[in-house]
Amino acid sequence: MAAAAHPSVSTGHDDRLAEAEEFARREVAPSAPARDRESRWDPEVFRRMGAAGLLGGPIPQEYGGAGLSAPEFFSLQLGFGRGCEDLGLTWSWAVHSLQCAAPIWRLGTSEQRERLLPEMCSGETVAAFADREPDDADTSNGIATRAVSAGDRWRLDGVKHGVIHAPFADLFVCTALTSVEPPVVSAFLVERDTPGVTVLAPAETIGVRTAPAATVVMRSCEVSHENLLGSDEASSGRARTLARLWERALARGPWVGLLETLTTRAIERLRSYPGLGRPAASTQSLRAALTDMRIGVEVCRRLELRAASLLQRGDRDAHRAAAVAALRVSEYARSITGQALDINADADDQELTARAYRDVTFLSCLSEPHDVLRSVIAGSLLNLG
Amino acid sequence: MNPAAAEGTDAFLSEFEGICRRIAMRAADADRSASMPNANWTDLVESGYLRLFHPRPVGGSAAGATQQILAMERLARACAGTFWTATVSTLLCGKMLHVLFPERHHHRWLRGIIAGELIGCFAASERGAGSDPASYEATLVDAGGYYVLSGEKCRISNAGVADVAVVLARHRPRRGPSVEPGLCYVVVDLKRAGVTRRELDKLGLRAMSWGVLTFDGVKVAAEDVIFDADMDRTLDCVEWGQLLQACCAIGVAQSALAEAVVFAQAREAFGRPITHLQVVHARLADMWAEIDASRLLTLDAASTKATEGKARDLVAMAKIQATEMGVRVVDDAMRTLAGWGYSSAHQVERLYRDVLANIPAGLTNDRLRELLACPLVGADPWTYEPFDWLSAAGLRI
Numbered sequence: 001m002a003a004a005a006h007p008s009v010s011t012g013h014d015d016r017l018a019e020a021e022e023f024a025r026r027e028v029a030p031s032a033p034a035r036d037r038e039s040r041w042d043p044e045v046f047r048r049m050g051a052a053g054l055l056g057g058p059i060p061q062e063y064g065g066a067g068l069s070a071p072e073f074f075s076l077q078l079g080f081g082r083g084c085e086d087l088g089l090t091w092s093w094a095v096h097s098l099q100c101a102a103p104i105w106r107l108g109t110s111e112q113r114e115r116l117l118p119e120m121c122s123g124e125t126v127a128a129f130a131d132r133e134p135d136d137a138d139t140s141n142g143i144a145t146r147a148v149s150a151g152d153r154w155r156l157d158g159v160k161h162g163v164i165h166a167p168f169a170d171l172f173v174c175t176a177l178t179s180v181e182p183p184v185v186s187a188f189l190v191e192r193d194t195p196g197v198t199v200l201a202p203a204e205t206i207g208v209r210t211a212p213a214a215t216v217v218m219r220s221c222e223v224s225h226e227n228l229l230g231s232d233e234a235s236s237g238r239a240r241t242l243a244r245l246w247e248r249a250l251a252r253g254p255w256v257g258l259l260e261t262l263t264t265r266a267i268e269r270l271r272s273y274p275g276l277g278r279p280a281a282s283t284q285s286l287r288a289a290l291t292d293m294r295i296g297v298e299v300c301r302r303l304e305l306r307a308a309s310l311l312q313r314g315d316r317d318a319h320r321a322a323a324v325a326a327l328r329v330s331e332y333a334r335s336i337t338g339q340a341l342d343i344n345a346d347a348d349d350q351e352l353t354a355r356a357y358r359d360v361t362f363l364s365c366l367s368e369p370h371d372v373l374r375s376v377i378a379g380s381l382l383n384l385g
Numbered sequence: 386m387n388p389a390a391a392e393g394t395d396a397f398l399s400e401f402e403g404i405c406r407r408i409a410m411r412a413a414d415a416d417r418s419a420s421m422p423n424a425n426w427t428d429l430v431e432s433g434y435l436r437l438f439h440p441r442p443v444g445g446s447a448a449g450a451t452q453q454i455l456a457m458e459r460l461a462r463a464c465a466g467t468f469w470t471a472t473v474s475t476l477l478c479g480k481m482l483h484v485l486f487p488e489r490h491h492h493r494w495l496r497g498i499i500a501g502e503l504i505g506c507f508a509a510s511e512r513g514a515g516s517d518p519a520s521y522e523a524t525l526v527d528a529g530g531y532y533v534l535s536g537e538k539c540r541i542s543n544a545g546v547a548d549v550a551v552v553l554a555r556h557r558p559r560r561g562p563s564v565e566p567g568l569c570y571v572v573v574d575l576k577r578a579g580v581t582r583r584e585l586d587k588l589g590l591r592a593m594s595w596g597v598l599t600f601d602g603v604k605v606a607a608e609d610v611i612f613d614a615d616m617d618r619t620l621d622c623v624e625w626g627q628l629l630q631a632c633c634a635i636g637v638a639q640s641a642l643a644e645a646v647v648f649a650q651a652r653e654a655f656g657r658p659i660t661h662l663q664v665v666h667a668r669l670a671d672m673w674a675e676i677d678a679s680r681l682l683t684l685d686a687a688s689t690k691a692t693e694g695k696a697r698d699l700v701a702m703a704k705i706q707a708t709e710m711g712v713r714v715v716d717d718a719m720r721t722l723a724g725w726g727y728s729s730a731h732q733v734e735r736l737y738r739d740v741l742a743n744i745p746a747g748l749t750n751d752r753l754r755e756l757l758a759c760p761l762v763g764a765d766p767w768t769y770e771p772f773d774w775l776s777a778a779g780l781r782i
Binding site: 267271287288290291299303306324327371376377378382 | 646660663666669670671673674675678679681685698699705706751754755757758761762763764
């Protein structure tokens with residue numbers, strides 16, 4: 001059934017995909033409804049993802065990762081997405097692996113890589129990307145958090161919003177201005193128990209409840225120079241760009257799998273219509289909606305695969321392709337989860353459909369504004385920057 | 386496969402772009418005069434475009450799927466009417482002749498079409514029939530030793546200029562809606578006695594001839610008829626038409642985006658180019674992202690078809706997605722040009738008219754969506770199911 005609904009299914013890494021799907025079905029899906037109801041993240045589930053080679057997917061094997069290329073990692077994500085029934089947890093995976101582990105791998109010193117990556121790959125160390133700030137901050141580059149050099153230490157001051165994993169993360173990859181004029185945004189590795197770090201209580205949210213977020217406040221938070229990500233401000237300065245590129249290109253990889261599952265379930269739902277007493281009048285329009293769901297899935301899969309391929313090759317079009325993928329997959333996810341809800345409207349069990357809808361909607365608050373993505377694309381189109 | 390890479394290294398495409406630029410310069414006049422300049426045809430024949438889609442034994446150049454799609458897009462960017470004329474002839478009619486008919490037809494008609502000496506068309510739709518072939522009325526009657534074709538085909542691309550038509554006619558009388566229609570494919574020399582043509586006025590694609598073919602007792606040899614055509618191979622041909630529509634939409638949308646970018650960079654308001662306005666550049670970004678996504682899907686559909694011989698659902702999905710994207714994107718271009726978009730001094734208004742043709746063409750998207758969904762949900766798209774839409778609304782007759 002899945003193959004009929006989704007032609008051209010193969011990404012070329014079918015075994016890996018099937019294993020990841022099986023893992024997710026077994027280890028993630030069963031507890032998803034309860035974790036969502038309780039706004040609870042489960043460290044054991046995360047550690048099992050580590051043991052299954054998911055968290056360290058793109059990280060080289062010498063640091064405990066699986067050493068996968070970006071397209072191979074996408075296969076893993078696709079499979080996981082199909083089986084997990086938990087969009088929130090896929091975002092948990094993304095922030096940890098793509099926004100924290102990947103920059104440490106690509107830009108960190110050898111000491112930082114050796115010290116931090118193995119336990120990040122296993123899930124023993126949980127990382128959070130502390131980057132976004134409150135709207136009312138007096139910002140440059142969207143960042144007001146300052147890192148001031150004082151002797152052999154850096155002193156950090158600032159507030160970070162909507163930091164996924166903040167309630168329990170061991171390590172924050174935290175962006176801060178090391179210079180205001182000209183503005184230079186660097187990245188720091190801040191351990192949770194560093195004096196001056198306060199994590200506020202998480203707020204009640206309508207979605208992504210399986211990956212709770214909170215505000216992180218840093219007041220006169222002192223870290224050693226070894227906590228600057230990378231050997232100097234120059235490499236550290238690339239961390240934010242890299243984290244954004246990897247997030248845009250790959251974070252929504254699992255969504256494609258989840259959207260496939262929603263589409264497959266929609267097919268099953270429509271097949272069973274005759275016995276449900278639902279007015280047949282609405283059926284043709286729902287069949288049309290089903291076709292649109294399938295089209296969306298086909299487009300999303302190819303956009304993600306292309307973003308992964310260009311990222312892997314370091315192609316000059318990678319930034320634009322990543323922004324296009326992030327923008328269009330987000331938009332399709334909104335319409336597909338909405339269509340799934342329409343098709344599922346009278347069903348007894350709407351838990352997955354409704355939760356996916358909430359998660360996708362709320363994720364547009366947590367992730368980058370779409371207008372930023374549009375600016376990236378327009379900038380490339382208009383030859384600006 | 387990264388299309389950008391293909392473009393860079395492809396000598397044919399580079400040269401073809403030059404030819405397309407010439408064709409583009411004639412596009413406004415072609416639209417105004419509702420005729421395709423002869424120079425366009427000469428240029429196209431010389432370029433080898435007509436040959437791309439066919440194997441070498443029949444005079445083709447056996448181009449790869451990516452090159453075919455990229456070439457189609459470039460021609461559609463230049464002049465949608467010219468693109469349709471040429472591609473309906475070589476790709477739609479050409480493939481039907483090649484796939485459904487035996488070799489002597491390849492010599493008689495296909496080679497000429499590929500060489501640009503002849504123009505072909507595909508005549509299926511009728512005044513009262515499109516998605517429902519069972520209601521066709523044009524009929525082929527056995528006259529003992531030969532056949533006679535009578536009836537009318539309507540809304541046929543290239544009707545006024547074609548030398549040959551592949552006609553989809555019935556060979557059994559109508560017996561009711563649920564009975565197998567008994568259709569056959571007929572190759573008709575349009576210079577035969579009994580053939581008349583009439584042009585139909587239309588919104589766009591004005592460089593292309595579009596109209597009515599009337600068959601009044603046209604004599605047809607037995608060898609020019611295929612009864613009970615292989616459904617699978619027929620659908621293979623239908624896929625080519627859908628790729629035509631998808632590529633047209635992508636090409637026209639790309640032209641519209643290019644116009645919108647040039648305009649927005651030059652147009653000033655409140656002391657700066659309007660590209661500095663967020664709504665304007667955000668819209669350009671959306672347009673780019675939409676075209677980009679459609680191109681990816683269409684290229685993949687074509688590659689899959691090339692590798693596996695067919696890509697049924699994928700091609701149909703690419704057609705729906707691209708044709709609807711085309712209308713949205715050209716609409717966005719109109720908004721970007723605002724008042725100037727309404728004027729014929731810019732090409733966007735022509736692009737707007739042209740791009741609309743692709744949604745209803747081939748099988749119209751409403752019907753395509755139904756054909757894609759029904760098999761998956763156990764519904765029959767060929768049988769009308771009466772339904773009570775009044776009770777649900779609380780109404781009674």
